[in-house]
Amino acid sequence: MIGSSQTCAGYGVLAFVSTMHIKERIVSAPGKAILHGEHAVVHGKVALAVSLNLRTYLRLKPSPNGKVCLNLPNINTFLSWDVTSLQSLLPDHAADLKNAKELDMDLVARLRGFIGVTDGMADTSTMAVLAFLYIYLNVFAESRVLPSLTVSVWSELPTGAGLGSSAAFSVCLASALLSARGAITSPLVEPEPTARWSEEEMELINAWAFLGEKIIHGNPSGVDNAVGTWGGILRYHAGKITPLSRVPVLRILLTNTKVPRSTKVLVAGVKDKINKFPSIMNPVLESIDAVSCTCERTLMEMTGEPTPEHYSVLEELIDINQHHLNVIGVGHSSLDTLCRVTLERGLHSKLTGAGGGGCGITLLRPDTDCSVIQNTIQELKDCGYDYWETSIGAPGVQQHSLSSVKDDILKVLNSY
Amino acid sequence: MIGSSQTCAGYGVLAFVSTMHIKERIVSAPGKAILHGEHAVVHGKVALAVSLNLRTYLRLKPSPNGKVCLNLPNINTFLSWDVTSLQSLLPDHAADLKNAKELDMDLVARLRGFIGVTDGMADTSTMAVLAFLYIYLNVFAESRVLPSLTVSVWSELPTGAGLGSSAAFSVCLASALLSARGAITSPLVEPEPTARWSEEEMELINAWAFLGEKIIHGNPSGVDNAVGTWGGILRYHAGKITPLSRVPVLRILLTNTKVPRSTKVLVAGVKDKINKFPSIMNPVLESIDAVSCTCERTLMEMTGEPTPEHYSVLEELIDINQHHLNVIGVGHSSLDTLCRVTLERGLHSKLTGAGGGGCGITLLRPDTDCSVIQNTIQELKDCGYDYWETSIGAPGVQQHSLSSVKDDILKVLNSY
Numbered sequence: 001m002i003g004s005s006q007t008c009a010g011y012g013v014l015a016f017v018s019t020m021h022i023k024e025r026i027v028s029a030p031g032k033a034i035l036h037g038e039h040a041v042v043h044g045k046v047a048l049a050v051s052l053n054l055r056t057y058l059r060l061k062p063s064p065n066g067k068v069c070l071n072l073p074n075i076n077t078f079l080s081w082d083v084t085s086l087q088s089l090l091p092d093h094a095a096d097l098k099n100a101k102e103l104d105m106d107l108v109a110r111l112r113g114f115i116g117v118t119d120g121m122a123d124t125s126t127m128a129v130l131a132f133l134y135i136y137l138n139v140f141a142e143s144r145v146l147p148s149l150t151v152s153v154w155s156e157l158p159t160g161a162g163l164g165s166s167a168a169f170s171v172c173l174a175s176a177l178l179s180a181r182g183a184i185t186s187p188l189v190e191p192e193p194t195a196r197w198s199e200e201e202m203e204l205i206n207a208w209a210f211l212g213e214k215i216i217h218g219n220p221s222g223v224d225n226a227v228g229t230w231g232g233i234l235r236y237h238a239g240k241i242t243p244l245s246r247v248p249v250l251r252i253l254l255t256n257t258k259v260p261r262s263t264k265v266l267v268a269g270v271k272d273k274i275n276k277f278p279s280i281m282n283p284v285l286e287s288i289d290a291v292s293c294t295c296e297r298t299l300m301e302m303t304g305e306p307t308p309e310h311y312s313v314l315e316e317l318i319d320i321n322q323h324h325l326n327v328i329g330v331g332h333s334s335l336d337t338l339c340r341v342t343l344e345r346g347l348h349s350k351l352t353g354a355g356g357g358g359c360g361i362t363l364l365r366p367d368t369d370c371s372v373i374q375n376t377i378q379e380l381k382d383c384g385y386d387y388w389e390t391s392i393g394a395p396g397v398q399q400h401s402l403s404s405v406k407d408d409i410l411k412v413l414n415s416y
Numbered sequence: 417m418i419g420s421s422q423t424c425a426g427y428g429v430l431a432f433v434s435t436m437h438i439k440e441r442i443v444s445a446p447g448k449a450i451l452h453g454e455h456a457v458v459h460g461k462v463a464l465a466v467s468l469n470l471r472t473y474l475r476l477k478p479s480p481n482g483k484v485c486l487n488l489p490n491i492n493t494f495l496s497w498d499v500t501s502l503q504s505l506l507p508d509h510a511a512d513l514k515n516a517k518e519l520d521m522d523l524v525a526r527l528r529g530f531i532g533v534t535d536g537m538a539d540t541s542t543m544a545v546l547a548f549l550y551i552y553l554n555v556f557a558e559s560r561v562l563p564s565l566t567v568s569v570w571s572e573l574p575t576g577a578g579l580g581s582s583a584a585f586s587v588c589l590a591s592a593l594l595s596a597r598g599a600i601t602s603p604l605v606e607p608e609p610t611a612r613w614s615e616e617e618m619e620l621i622n623a624w625a626f627l628g629e630k631i632i633h634g635n636p637s638g639v640d641n642a643v644g645t646w647g648g649i650l651r652y653h654a655g656k657i658t659p660l661s662r663v664p665v666l667r668i669l670l671t672n673t674k675v676p677r678s679t680k681v682l683v684a685g686v687k688d689k690i691n692k693f694p695s696i697m698n699p700v701l702e703s704i705d706a707v708s709c710t711c712e713r714t715l716m717e718m719t720g721e722p723t724p725e726h727y728s729v730l731e732e733l734i735d736i737n738q739h740h741l742n743v744i745g746v747g748h749s750s751l752d753t754l755c756r757v758t759l760e761r762g763l764h765s766k767l768t769g770a771g772g773g774g775c776g777i778t779l780l781r782p783d784t785d786c787s788v789i790q791n792t793i794q795e796l797k798d799c800g801y802d803y804w805e806t807s808i809g810a811p812g813v814q815q816h817s818l819s820s821v822k823d824d825i826l827k828v829l830n831s832y
Contacts (some may be wrong), residue, residue, distance in 0.1 A: 284700070287700050291696055376425070
């Protein structure tokens with residue numbers, strides 16, 4: 001590990017980083033779902049964003065051959081660069097690591113040139129590479145010799161499904177590179193399986209992850225990287241993100257209808273509907289706001305002793321909001337099918353995110369019978385949907401011991 | 417016809433009515449559906465009640481045998497009384513025909529005794545008989561000899577489905593008996609097929625029909641008899657009923673899911689939901705209010721030149737309100753099925769009335785293809801539902817020439 005640069009003013013004293021100093025580490029960050037308030041949040045209402053325990057795992061290890069390697073098997077991206085070729089890209093003035101707010105657009109332009117992106121548009125793979133190189137170069141900018149390392153990432157999240165996969169990637173990158181650099185600690189103490197960072201360190205991880213998101217998305221809200229960093233449940237209102245202090249972990253089914261949709265078109269459609277029927281739509285947004293606030297109160301109460309009544313309220317709120325989302329025009333017949341299939345087995349579902357297809361969440365109770373879940377899953381499968389039995393409210397970014405990582409994931413990460 | 421008693425002060429000069437003076441007549445009145453605002457109206461919001469062109473037909477003819485006969489084949493009720501036995505029931509003081517506001521509870525009690533209703537509850541048939549006898553006796557109260565006549569009624573409406581069948585019956589009774597008595601005109605001038613009464617006469621028909629409704633329902637809102645009388649579309653708000661001046665006739669499919677429900681339980685459930693989630697539910701009621709008002713505006717515009725855009729708005733409002741009705745807890749899976757089946761063919765449906773099963777309406781456009789309707793009907797039939805291809809906004813109570821009544825209905829009415 002790279003000593004205690006965190007205690008040195010301005011991180012400016014670190015003049016040399018060699019491969020010897022890079023220790024292997026594994027980190028993970030959760031995906032994100034919107035529990036309530038999608039679309040309404042655009043119109044100044046409260047939204048609740050929750051961590052989704054489908055995680056992105058990143059393994060960083062030293063590389064002995066003077067190379068920087070990036071392996072993203074989910075998106076079939078395997079690249080390596082000579083450290084020396086990357087050094088020429090270093091920004092003239094190293095960024096203040098602790099004050100990462102704005103993108104260095106000159107560096108972004110140089111990186112685009114370096115990897116050969118000529119026009120404005122770029123695919124998922126290119127964006128991910130840009131985000132990696134940007135964070136890597138900035139984090140190690142003050143080193144005269146950049147570290148030679150291999151970064152391999154495997155995600156349980158589908159990409160482009162509105163589940164925060166890019167943010168989980170950015171959070172993993174930021175946490176792994178910042179801790180490799182010594183800008184934050186490596187909190188794991190064996191034999192603990194996992195460890196998390198301090199509040200202050202998470203602020204730094206989140207700030208750098210947000211820059212990664214800016215590279216990938218242009219103008220992100222910052223919610224996805226906040227969820228990836230802090231986990232749990234976040235309240236998002238008028239641009240302000242507040243993590244809820246104590247929240248329960250809730251079992252869910254996540255379903256991807258795989259019906260493609262354009263978030264931009266859906267958001268514009270909602271705006272058009274509000275303009276067309278303001279007296280009808282504005283009260284609906286108000287009601288959605290109240291759904292989010294009622295849900296927030298209920299979740300806070302559940303940190304004590306969750307009761308069946310708490311779950312009944314959560315289910316009612318899910319049903320209500322699903323109807324509201326249909327009213328504002330972001331429903332889809334595939335989502336109606338999801339709701340019907342699950343409701344036939346007493347389970348309550350709503351779309352999550354942009355709607356118009358895409359993903360839905362189904363709340364499971366602690367005592368929901370295994371056979372009910374299996375039957376539901378089978379029928380969703382028969383509809384041609386993808387599904388995951390997972391949870392929301394799980395921890396944010398964390399460092400893992402090797403033995404705490406599931407075998408199949410470790411196997412993938414070990415392949416590179 | 418019984419002369420010109422209407423021009424005589426207080427109707428007090430008519431001392432003798434014999435069977436010879438009773439002319440045969442056929443009248444009809446439409447059923448009722450709620451287009452928007454069911455349930456919300458209980459909480460002070462606007463509702464739109466519309467006439468349903470499933471009509472109740474009444475044929476009144478003189479009877480030569482000193483009997484009063486009542487034939488209600490829909491509910492298997494066939495009764496006759498000697499006029500002399502009915503005369504003993506006449507109220508001591510004849511009611512002021514023009515000022516029919518309160519029930520004469522003494523007379524109601526005597527009638528209950530006469531037909532042998534001992535407890536508070538009574539079935540549809542008994543209620544219908546009570547309403548008939550009450551209106552008959554009051555209308556002819558000042559005659560020392562009651563007229564001997566046969567009243568036969570046939571309705572296209574299902575009973576107990578919230579479609580205003582009892583009000584249509586009461587409106588038919590009031591219009592036929594009042595015009596037989598000469599308290600209002602017999603407006604039909606052959607060879608016209610149908611004729612309607614003047615505004616002032618309709619006020620009188622409505623007042624007596626309302627008393628019939630009070631006998632049958634205890635505490636009716638007065639909306640059903642108003643729709644049966646005026647037809648078209650009525651705005652109902654805070655107890656005030658206002659007929660819309662000019663409205664289009666709209667083709668619809670009416671579907672009866674035949675799922676039984678209790679209006680009382682459903683109304684109580686909505687109240688409970690509002691009390692449980694006031695901040696969520698009150699805006700929904702507000703939005704339903706705006707749906708009714710927007711629909712009213714759109715219908716007024718359609719009396720000019722209805723455009724496809726008008727129909728699109730009506731369809732959007734139907735979809736929105738159906739979701740709202742689900743939110744306030746009066747949906748049912750049978751209604752979801754109706755909405756899905758029709759939407760698959762581009763048709764928009766909502767529940768009408770109490771919900772929780774019961775009936776739904778589906779808007780048809782003027783150019784909706786016949787094959788679309790037939791396919792939809794077939795699938796609704798396969799679901800086990802009853803259905804009617806009919807219209808809303810049709811005329812209220814009217815008098816018919818014999819030749820203007822459909823053969824099958826005439827055949828039934830002629831059987832008695």
